[in-house]
Amino acid sequence: MKTTALTLPIKSSDLLHPIVAALISVIVNYGGTFILVFQGAKAAGLSPEQTASWIWSISIGVGVTGAWLSYRYRAPIITAWSTPGAAFLITVLPDVPYGEVIGAYLLSALGFVLLGLSGCFERVVRLIPPGIAAGLLAGILLRFGVDAFGGASVDPLLVGVLVLGYGLLRRFTARYAIVGVLLMGILLLLGLGQVNFSGVALSLAEPLWTTPQFSLKALLSVAIPLFVITLTGQYMPGMLVLRNDGYGTSANPILTATGLGSLLMAPFGSHAFNVAAITAAICTGPQAHEEPGKRYIAGLACGVFYVLVGIFGSTLATLFVILPATFISTLAGLALLGAIGGSLATALGDVRGRETALITFLATAANVTLWG
Template structure:
């Protein structure tokens, strides 16, 4: 572990914990409030019982929490993990024709391939091939829709969205460091006073994991395992690693793939489909909003991991709490929290006039969120950007190619 990212807890002042704590909490709220409904939809399509659904919530939440906590602690970087959102969306249709036992078998196969990919080191070499301007433009394009939704909420819920936007600007003027903290607390207070969150019917219940023996079939391998692997690799791992790189964090992709793959392997028999490094919610924790000092942002990963574990312990109950927040609150909060990252990514992407056009093409292609052959916008935005960069400049930067060709020592594969 390098000295640059080995900041110990003893070097923290109590104020240093506020921003990463809030960043970690917001990333968890956005994840559950924004995308977890897909898990419930997939469970309904599959005809799962309440017990099996609760086990799915337990396994994916505990797995995400433990892997993110371990990676953030070991590498002292905000390595946020999450369930595969595009994979959950895919499962909404795929589970209609696949039994639960066969799906579990497919989850195991997909997870095993991720472990092999992490140990081999090939994915890290691919990441090194991507020019910095293309990576920054890709991230800015992916995040743009979240910034737009923050202001688009004015059409749906003008009072709530307007309050958060105005408060954000006022807090930025008064104390930029506490702007995101301020809008989170103000928004929650407004929702509680206005009676917009109904928690009266909720009671804490400890989740009970249910083991399902896997069944392996060629049909599930081709129709679930293979798409699950490709969708998670291109839609989660690729942009997730670029989020880390964009904010200056250097942890290799190899241990991240290996640890999350092993976690998915262990949790698959209890219903977890796949978890991986986060992309959108990670950006909330890796940027300056989480802390001015990058060496102290890893606390956000610890906080997020603990929150996920707590949700997992209490299963569906706490997930339902997060999902009780109005959609406008989630989208506006996420978009405002990501404004700094969007601005920084755009500045990096457009900094060099020589590569500006390739970066612009990447940005627009990523923002378009193209979906072809079942593969999402992050992959196509990156592919178009790399083609544009190569066509305009003849080749990838030589130093990037040389770095990618350097063999990765075996003892670095699990660093």
């Protein structure tokens, strides 16, 4: 069933949960995967100024497109950078001149704009049965649920306090459980001295233009693989996240808007941004707000947070990167418990398609990689 796009009156009490969900989503994104951008910059031999420009362009682009799409369609359309794309770039950036890499980013972004305008991808998304989509989503998110408890072997005190705190808060005030876990974790980390923000000095990022160059080598080794990886690894699961939580927003404007944004930001270093998948699930379900029509506030809040990080470039992004990986994985897993449970319930709810959905879930959770 599709969620209606009615604009409901917003009260101050409606703001806390979507904003906290957005903050957790942003923390998980920067703290969990943004290290790939730093690794890619190092592999390419980029200067600190070029690295800061990459962070500026991708953060600003993600923030603006996500906020606009969420406001325009009154749905929590969370955008993010292409994580599998960033991982892929680490392997190819050392062998391709940076100007040609920028040209490849432009060609990849143009491909998304054309695909969005064609409407083909939306037709593919609508062909996927709800049970299969839910099984796929549950399989993608399962690793994060497991990691919420797996970190206990590394830091049993931190994980134990967070899990126990979540259980107690869920019992007495389920509405504020994840808010309490976030505050509890930050205070514990500061008390144990595991994080120290005093050495981080904020400075404004300056965008740095790189003139794009085009070559057949960059087209074949960067542009096309980046396009395919982002489409299958980000756009497809990202749209299924929205569908699974009842939002029927078409993929066409999302592809077009993020593609245009990537096109504009590419000369400043942005590799690709798209609709988010894993971190979006934190903002699209009941944990963000009981009323689906008010969850778009999380999309607006995400946009604001991303833009703030982009303004200060690498200095503010470092704040998230220095958070312990165990804290990030436990926080993400607890925040995604509702999404994992809801996806499994949907996947296994239809008796006739249960086995197919179960196979989809298990195959996705197995995380098999073929041909690179």
